[in-house]
Amino acid sequence: MDDLLDSPVASPDLGGAEPFPQAAADTVDAQALRGSSFDFLSRPGADLGAKAAAFHDWAQCRVREGVFPYGKRLGGRPGATAELTLLDGQRSAGLNFSSQEYLSLARHPQVLEAARAAMERYGVHSAGSTALAGNVEESMALEAELGALLQMPEVLLFPTGWAAGFGAVKGLVRETDHVIIDQLAHNCLHEGARAATSHIHLHRHLDADHVERLLKRVRQRDAEAGILVVAEGVYSMDADSPDLARLQALARAHGALLMVDVAHDLGCMGPGGSGHIGLQGMLGQVDLVMGSFSKTFASNGGFVASHTRAIKEYLRFYAAPNTFSNALSPVQVATVRACLRLIRSPEGEERRTRLMRAITALRSGLTERGLTVLGQPSPIVPVMLGNDALARLASREMGEAGLLANLVEYPAVSLNSARLRMQVMADHSPAQARTAAWLVADGLERASASLQR
Numbered sequence: 001m002d003d004l005l006d007s008p009v010a011s012p013d014l015g016g017a018e019p020f021p022q023a024a025a026d027t028v029d030a031q032a033l034r035g036s037s038f039d040f041l042s043r044p045g046a047d048l049g050a051k052a053a054a055f056h057d058w059a060q061c062r063v064r065e066g067v068f069p070y071g072k073r074l075g076g077r078p079g080a081t082a083e084l085t086l087l088d089g090q091r092s093a094g095l096n097f098s099s100q101e102y103l104s105l106a107r108h109p110q111v112l113e114a115a116r117a118a119m120e121r122y123g124v125h126s127a128g129s130t131a132l133a134g135n136v137e138e139s140m141a142l143e144a145e146l147g148a149l150l151q152m153p154e155v156l157l158f159p160t161g162w163a164a165g166f167g168a169v170k171g172l173v174r175e176t177d178h179v180i181i182d183q184l185a186h187n188c189l190h191e192g193a194r195a196a197t198s199h200i201h202l203h204r205h206l207d208a209d210h211v212e213r214l215l216k217r218v219r220q221r222d223a224e225a226g227i228l229v230v231a232e233g234v235y236s237m238d239a240d241s242p243d244l245a246r247l248q249a250l251a252r253a254h255g256a257l258l259m260v261d262v263a264h265d266l267g268c269m270g271p272g273g274s275g276h277i278g279l280q281g282m283l284g285q286v287d288l289v290m291g292s293f294s295k296t297f298a299s300n301g302g303f304v305a306s307h308t309r310a311i312k313e314y315l316r317f318y319a320a321p322n323t324f325s326n327a328l329s330p331v332q333v334a335t336v337r338a339c340l341r342l343i344r345s346p347e348g349e350e351r352r353t354r355l356m357r358a359i360t361a362l363r364s365g366l367t368e369r370g371l372t373v374l375g376q377p378s379p380i381v382p383v384m385l386g387n388d389a390l391a392r393l394a395s396r397e398m399g400e401a402g403l404l405a406n407l408v409e410y411p412a413v414s415l416n417s418a419r420l421r422m423q424v425m426a427d428h429s430p431a432q433a434r435t436a437a438w439l440v441a442d443g444l445e446r447a448s449a450s451l452q453r
Contacts, residue, residue: 031058032065033389038411063087067392069399069407074099077107080427084404094402095436097362097422102268102379103343103351104427106298111338118334126327130157131316134327142337143303149266149274149344151284152305154312156319157328161263161292163321164302166192168259168290169228171319172311173197177226178218180211182242184235186261193230205238208246215254227256233265233276237413237421239375239382241265244282251287259288267296268355268379273343295379297339299332351426355379361430362422365437371444374419381422382408383440390447391418398443403436 040055062068068087075083075091078099084092105111118138128134135157143155158164169192173179179193183202193200201218203210211229218227229251231242244260251258265275273296277283288311293301304319306312317323328336342348359377366373372384385391388409395407398420409418420440424433 028065028067028393029061032062032067033392036388036410036415041411062392066090066396066400069392069395072098078425079104079107080425080429080432082404092399092404094399094404095428095432095439097381097403097405097424097428097436099425100295100423101298101425102296102355102423103339103348104425105296105339105342105351108298108338108342110342111298111335114334114338115331118330122330124329124331126329128327129323129325130327131323136330136333138330138333138337139327142333142340145337145340146303147305149272149340150277150289150305152286152289152307154307154309155303155305156312156315156322157333158302158304158319158322159325159328160300160321161290161294161302162188163325164290164292164304165189165261166195167319167321168288168304168315169193169230170196171315171322172257173226173228176222177228178222179228179230180214180218180256181230182206182232182235184237185230185232186236186263189230189261199225205235206240206242208243208250211247212250215250215256219254227251227254229256229258231258231260233260233262234269234378234380235375236264236380237374237382237408237419239378239380241276241280241376244277244280244286248282248286257287259290260286261290263292263302264295264380265378266291267339267343267348268352273348273352293332293336293339296343297336299328299335299339301328301332301336355424355426355428357430358426358428358433359424362424362428362433362437365434366440369437369441371437371441379424381424383420383422385418385420385444387416388418390444390451393447393450394444395420397446398439401439401443403439403443405436405440 035058040051043051059068071087072084078101080096082096086092122136126134139157143157146155147153158167165186165188169189173196175197177197178199179197180201180203181189181193182205184205201214203214229247231247234241248258262275267273269275270278274283277286289305291303293299304315362381363373363377366383374382385394391407391409405420405422408421
């Protein structure tokens with residue numbers, strides 16, 4: 001494998017998957033390399049269907065040219081290698097760095113057995129919201145176990161992580177209140193803020209000084225309104241983290257609440273799986289914590305944790321995604337509980353160690369090839385590609401060569417700041433990670449050469 005790293009013509013190890021033939025990048029319809037989904041978001045016109053049709057025509061052009069890497073279908077478990085079916089029906093197989101399965105627990109025997117047992121006892125349907133009769137006995141146990149991990153006694157479950165983020169912000173914040181939020185925070189948090197109030201203050205990414213200035217400004221103008229400060233443990237586009245202790249201190253000094261989204265780090269990072277809150281010595285000290293089960297806990301679902309029963313019960317009735325959505329199914333609850341037990345066990349520690357080895361191998365392999373890797377070591381490894389047209393071609397080249405990785409482009413990130421968001425699993429070996437780095441560099445080189453012709 002080390003020989004492969006020095007050879008630009010070597011055939012990489014694809015984990016048993018066969019690559020597909022390369023297409024000529026210089027034959028791509030120019031329309032497929034221009035524009036973005038943002039162009040179709042706010043077009044004027046009385047015909048709502050026409051807006052959808054215009055987007056569909058543009059997207060289908062990209063699909064035909066093989067540069068629309070969205071809407072893929074997984075052909076089996078989300079493992080270190082996988083097979084995906086694209087929207088045009090083409091199948092792409094190879095190393096899988098596109099799935100959010102950080103500790104590789106989706107087919108763990110203990111997880112599967114817990115799901116089967118729950119299905120036998122409860123069936124597969126929750127049959128109600130948590131405000132009615134949707135919870136099962138295991139739901140209460142899961143809330144208590146998550147509370148123990150986070151050192152926060154009150155936890156409320158949500159049907160998805162997106163619902164938890166949106167519901168927490170919209171459920172707590174009123175029209176006269178304020179939200180101070182990192183400009184790169186997740187969509188669910190921004191959407192929740194926009195739905196709750198017009199008093200939204202974006203701060204520069206990770207800039208605690210800017211947060212302090214905004215807090216002072218809001219308090220000088222409005223001494224009575226509530227303020228929610230929103231941050232993430234690990235930001236999913238840049239793989240970096242804020243100074244949580246400082247943010248919490250600033251929030252308390254100005255009578256605000258801090259909420260931290262731990263979707264991408266809880267369970268897979270930190271002592272005992274405590275994420276960046278644990279790594280920064282802030283367990284039990286953050287006002288509110290919300291997260292998702294879909295990255296490390298092998299299930300849909302999310303949660304909000306707090307220190308008071310009052311906030312938990314308030315959100316049960318005023319966070320609409322909780323009040324008006326069916327609760328997590330018994331199978332999902334049992335799955336998350338089984339994953340949580342593994343996360344807190346010696347096996348969980350061993351899996352986090354394996355995960356970090358693969359992360360380190362991937363980041364070092366990419367850097368050695370002159371590629372820009374953002375952020376800090378985490379299961380998310382963002383690789384800058386730059387120009388959006390180049391990134392689309394490069395993503396296609398990588399897929400055809402046997403690398404499955406997600407392209408992120410404008411408007412999810414800044415214009416011409418496209419990147420791969422590679423997602424590493426405990427089941428990835430360092431050798432597979434180094435191979436993936438080789439495939440990224442090679443695909444980008446071939447795409448760049450095609451644009452220069």
